Amino acid sequence: MIERLRQAALWVVLMTTLLIGSVVSVFAQDIDYDAWVDVAARAETAIGAEAASEQAFEVLREELTNWRQTFQAARSQNAAAIEAVRAQIDALGPKPEEGEEAPETAQQRDTLNTRLNDLRAPVQRAEVAYSRADALIAQIDRILRDRQADRLLELGPTPLNPVLWPQAVTALVDFFTRTADDIQNNWTNPARRADFQQVLPMTVFFLTLAFILTLRGRYWVERLASRLQDRDRTAERWLAGFVVSIGQIIVPVVGFICLAIAGLSTEMLGARGEMLVQALPAAGFQFFAARWLGGRLFPRTDKFELPLALDGIRRAEGRIHALTLGLVLFLIEPLRRIQDFAGWGAEVTSVLTFPLLVVAALALLRLAQLLLRHAKETAETEVDVKSRLLTILSRITMAVAVAGPIFAAIGYFNAGEALVYPTIASLMLMALLVVLQRLVDELYILFTRNRDGVKEALTPVLAGFALVLVSIPAFALIWGARVTDLTELWTRFLAGFSLGDTRISPTDFLTFVVIFAIGYVATRMVQSALRTTVLPKTKLDVGGQNAVASGMGYVGIFAAGVIAVTSAGLDLSSLAIVAGALSVGIGFGLQNIVSNFVSGIILLIERPVAIGDWIQVGGQMGYVRDISVRSTRIETFDRTDVIVPNADLVSGTVTNWTRGNLVGRIIVPVGVAYGSNTRQVEKILQEVAEAQPMVLLNPPPFILFKGFGADSMDFEIRAILRDVTAILQVQTEMNHQITERFAEAGIEIPFAQRDIWLRNPEALRPDTAPPAATPVAEPLTRDEAQAAEQQLTPEDLPGSQDGETGDASGDGGEGR
Structure with a gap:
C-alpha cells in the first residue's frame, strides 16, 4: 500500500512538472518584447537620474524581476528540438577538408543549420533580454545599498544638545494632546456615541479578556510550567514544561490583540489612537519574547541542566536585564510609528529615543559580562570552540554596547541604532537557537532514553547545524539585508553555475543525488538478495559467492553514477582535456591506491584468497574477514584486526592453509634419552598418532627418526589432519598422551646436559x-x-x- 502511494505521489509530481513546463513554454512563446523595451527604458532613465524614491525603486525592481523570470523560462525554449537538430548535424559528420561534399548531404546540412538558427533565435533573444534585466536589477540594488550606507554615515544633531530637548518634549506632548482631542471630539459626536453604545458589550468583553490574559494569564502559565519541570528530571516533563512555557508569549499577546480589538471597535480613538492600539500586539510580542528567552536562558530552577554556568544571583540578574531589553523594544515600536505618522524630524527623534538607546546599551553590556563569565568558567574545566566563540561574541557585544551610545551622542544616531538594536535582535535569535538545540536534545533523549550520551550523539549535532543554516537569512535581515537581496541570492543559487559548457543548477544536483541514491539502494538490495537467496542455491563456495556479490556491488554503483550523471543532463565532455592533464599528477599521487584497487578486483576474480580462509602473509596469520576495494581485513588468533593492502596479497607470498579444503599436515617433534629402545618409541608414537580422531589413516601417520641430537634422539610425528584448524588441539593432546605412554614404558624424555x-x-x-x-x-x-x-x-x-x-x-x- 505504501509503495502504491509513493508511485502515485511520484506520478502526480511528474505530471505537475510537465504541466508547469508546458505552461511556462506557452508563456515563453508569447513574450511581449515591445512592453519589455518600454519597461527597460523607463528603468534606465530612473537609474540614470537616481532621483526616484526607495519605494519607487522597489516597485520597479519587482517589475524587472518578473520580466527576468519570464526570460529565464524562455531560455530553455525549444531545447529538445535544438538537441535533436544538433544530433542530426553531428550524424552528417564534418565537412570534407578537400573536395566537394555530396550535393544531397550539403543541402541537408544547410537545411539543418537553417532550422537550428530558427530554433535558437527566440532563445538568443531571451538570453539578451535576460542579461539586460539582470543588469538593471543589479544597478537598482547598488543604488539602494548606497543610500542605506549614506544614511548610516549621516551626521545629524546630537541628542545631548539641551536646546533640542524642549522641542522634543513639546512634539511628544502635542501628539498625545491631539490624540486626546480626537477622542473628545468623537465622544461629543452623537452618531459616534450611538455606535459606541451598540458595541459596548463586545468592547467590555474584549477589555475584560485582555486584562485577564495580560495581567494574570502569563502568571498562571509560568506557575504551571514551573510545577511541571520542578518534579522529576525527565525528558517528558521538560518537553511538557517547554510547550506550556510558550504560553507566556502567546497568552499576553492574545490579550494585547483583544485590547486592540476593543479599542478599534469603539471608533472613538481617532487616527492617532488607532495607530497606537495597532502597534500594541507587535510591541507586546517583542517584550514577552525577550522575557521568555531570558527565563529560558537564565532559569529560576536548577532542576535540569543549566544553559549557562551561572549561580542563582547571576541568573536573576540576567532575567532582569532581559526584561529591560524587552521593555525598551516595547517602547521603541510605538515611538517609531509615531515618528512616521507625525513626521518628526531628526532632532525630535534622536532626543526622544536616545534614553532608550542608553538603557538598552547598559543592559546589553551587563548581559555580555554574564556571558563572558560563563565562557571563562567553562574554559577553566574544558577549553572548546564554543567557549572561545562565546568569549569573542561577549567582547564584541561589550564593544557595541559602548560604541553605540557614543556614536549616537556625537550625531551619528543612525549608526548607533544600527549597532545596538541589531545586536539585541541577534542575541535574542542566538538565545532562541540555544533553546531549540535544547529542545532537540530532549527529543533525542525521549526517543533513545540515553541522557548521558546525548552530548556525543551525531543526530543532535546535525540538527543544530541545520538550525544554524536556517537562521542565516534571519541574521542577514537583522543586520540590514533587504528581502530582495535574499531573493536575488536565491535566484542566483537556483540558476546554478557553469562547468565547461554545462550549467549545473540545484535541480540538476538534486536529480543526480536522488537517482544515485535510488541506484545505490537498488544495488544493495540486489546484493542482499544474491547473498541470501540466489547464491546459496548454487554450487559456488562461500568465497565465490562473496566475490560475485561484491562484484555486483561495484558494477551497480558505477552504473548508478553513470545513469545519475546522464539523467541530470551533465555534459562533462568539455572537461576531458582537464581531466586528462590531471590524471597524470593524480596517477603519481594515487598510484598505491589504484594498485590496491586493481589488486582487489584481481582478488575477487581469481579468488586466491576468500573470506573465511586461514592465511599467513607478511608475518601475520589469521582468518580473512573482509575483502574491500583497497584492503583486506584479517582477524588474527589474538582477536585483533590487521589491515593488509590488496597489493601485498597479489604480489607477495601468501600461505593459504584452508584454500580448497581443510586438510593439512601436523608435525610433532619428540626427543628421547640415549639408550632408549627406538623401535618401542616408534611403536608408541605410531599408536598415539593413530588414536587421534582428526588424523587421517589414509595416508597413515609416519614416524620419522630424524637423527641424533646433542642431548636426545629426535623423532617426529608427521600426520595429515582432516581439519587443519584444529592443529593446536591435536598437538596438545598428542603431547599429553606421549608423556603418559613414555612414563608407563620407562622411556626418559631428556633435558639439555653439559x-x-x-x-x-x-x-x-x-x-x-x-x-x-x-x-x-x-x-x-x-x-x-x-x-x-x-x-x-x-x-x-x-x-x-x-x-x-x-x-x-x-x-x-x-x-x-
Whole structure:
C-alpha cells in the first residue's frame, strides 16, 4: 500500500512538472518584447537620474524581476528540438577538408543549420533580454545599498544638545494632546456615541479578556510550567514544561490583540489612537519574547541542566536585564510609528529615543559580562570552540554596547541604532537557537532514553547545524539585508553555475543525488538478495559467492553514477582535456591506491584468497574477514584486526592453509634419552598418532627418526589432519598422551646436559702428599663436579694469588 502511494505521489509530481513546463513554454512563446523595451527604458532613465524614491525603486525592481523570470523560462525554449537538430548535424559528420561534399548531404546540412538558427533565435533573444534585466536589477540594488550606507554615515544633531530637548518634549506632548482631542471630539459626536453604545458589550468583553490574559494569564502559565519541570528530571516533563512555557508569549499577546480589538471597535480613538492600539500586539510580542528567552536562558530552577554556568544571583540578574531589553523594544515600536505618522524630524527623534538607546546599551553590556563569565568558567574545566566563540561574541557585544551610545551622542544616531538594536535582535535569535538545540536534545533523549550520551550523539549535532543554516537569512535581515537581496541570492543559487559548457543548477544536483541514491539502494538490495537467496542455491563456495556479490556491488554503483550523471543532463565532455592533464599528477599521487584497487578486483576474480580462509602473509596469520576495494581485513588468533593492502596479497607470498579444503599436515617433534629402545618409541608414537580422531589413516601417520641430537634422539610425528584448524588441539593432546605412554614404558624424555672438565683437578685433593707430576685432566662425574663446586672457594684455586683462575673447556663457561 505504501509503495502504491509513493508511485502515485511520484506520478502526480511528474505530471505537475510537465504541466508547469508546458505552461511556462506557452508563456515563453508569447513574450511581449515591445512592453519589455518600454519597461527597460523607463528603468534606465530612473537609474540614470537616481532621483526616484526607495519605494519607487522597489516597485520597479519587482517589475524587472518578473520580466527576468519570464526570460529565464524562455531560455530553455525549444531545447529538445535544438538537441535533436544538433544530433542530426553531428550524424552528417564534418565537412570534407578537400573536395566537394555530396550535393544531397550539403543541402541537408544547410537545411539543418537553417532550422537550428530558427530554433535558437527566440532563445538568443531571451538570453539578451535576460542579461539586460539582470543588469538593471543589479544597478537598482547598488543604488539602494548606497543610500542605506549614506544614511548610516549621516551626521545629524546630537541628542545631548539641551536646546533640542524642549522641542522634543513639546512634539511628544502635542501628539498625545491631539490624540486626546480626537477622542473628545468623537465622544461629543452623537452618531459616534450611538455606535459606541451598540458595541459596548463586545468592547467590555474584549477589555475584560485582555486584562485577564495580560495581567494574570502569563502568571498562571509560568506557575504551571514551573510545577511541571520542578518534579522529576525527565525528558517528558521538560518537553511538557517547554510547550506550556510558550504560553507566556502567546497568552499576553492574545490579550494585547483583544485590547486592540476593543479599542478599534469603539471608533472613538481617532487616527492617532488607532495607530497606537495597532502597534500594541507587535510591541507586546517583542517584550514577552525577550522575557521568555531570558527565563529560558537564565532559569529560576536548577532542576535540569543549566544553559549557562551561572549561580542563582547571576541568573536573576540576567532575567532582569532581559526584561529591560524587552521593555525598551516595547517602547521603541510605538515611538517609531509615531515618528512616521507625525513626521518628526531628526532632532525630535534622536532626543526622544536616545534614553532608550542608553538603557538598552547598559543592559546589553551587563548581559555580555554574564556571558563572558560563563565562557571563562567553562574554559577553566574544558577549553572548546564554543567557549572561545562565546568569549569573542561577549567582547564584541561589550564593544557595541559602548560604541553605540557614543556614536549616537556625537550625531551619528543612525549608526548607533544600527549597532545596538541589531545586536539585541541577534542575541535574542542566538538565545532562541540555544533553546531549540535544547529542545532537540530532549527529543533525542525521549526517543533513545540515553541522557548521558546525548552530548556525543551525531543526530543532535546535525540538527543544530541545520538550525544554524536556517537562521542565516534571519541574521542577514537583522543586520540590514533587504528581502530582495535574499531573493536575488536565491535566484542566483537556483540558476546554478557553469562547468565547461554545462550549467549545473540545484535541480540538476538534486536529480543526480536522488537517482544515485535510488541506484545505490537498488544495488544493495540486489546484493542482499544474491547473498541470501540466489547464491546459496548454487554450487559456488562461500568465497565465490562473496566475490560475485561484491562484484555486483561495484558494477551497480558505477552504473548508478553513470545513469545519475546522464539523467541530470551533465555534459562533462568539455572537461576531458582537464581531466586528462590531471590524471597524470593524480596517477603519481594515487598510484598505491589504484594498485590496491586493481589488486582487489584481481582478488575477487581469481579468488586466491576468500573470506573465511586461514592465511599467513607478511608475518601475520589469521582468518580473512573482509575483502574491500583497497584492503583486506584479517582477524588474527589474538582477536585483533590487521589491515593488509590488496597489493601485498597479489604480489607477495601468501600461505593459504584452508584454500580448497581443510586438510593439512601436523608435525610433532619428540626427543628421547640415549639408550632408549627406538623401535618401542616408534611403536608408541605410531599408536598415539593413530588414536587421534582428526588424523587421517589414509595416508597413515609416519614416524620419522630424524637423527641424533646433542642431548636426545629426535623423532617426529608427521600426520595429515582432516581439519587443519584444529592443529593446536591435536598437538596438545598428542603431547599429553606421549608423556603418559613414555612414563608407563620407562622411556626418559631428556633435558639439555653439559659435561664439565677442570684443567687443574689436583686442587680438589688435600696437600698431604708431595707434589707429583702434573696429571692429565680426568673427567669428573656430575656428582663429583657438584660437590667440588660446593666446597671449592676462589682462594683454593691455583693461581688465585697471582690473578689467574681456572678455565672450563666445555662451553667456555666456568661451572655451568
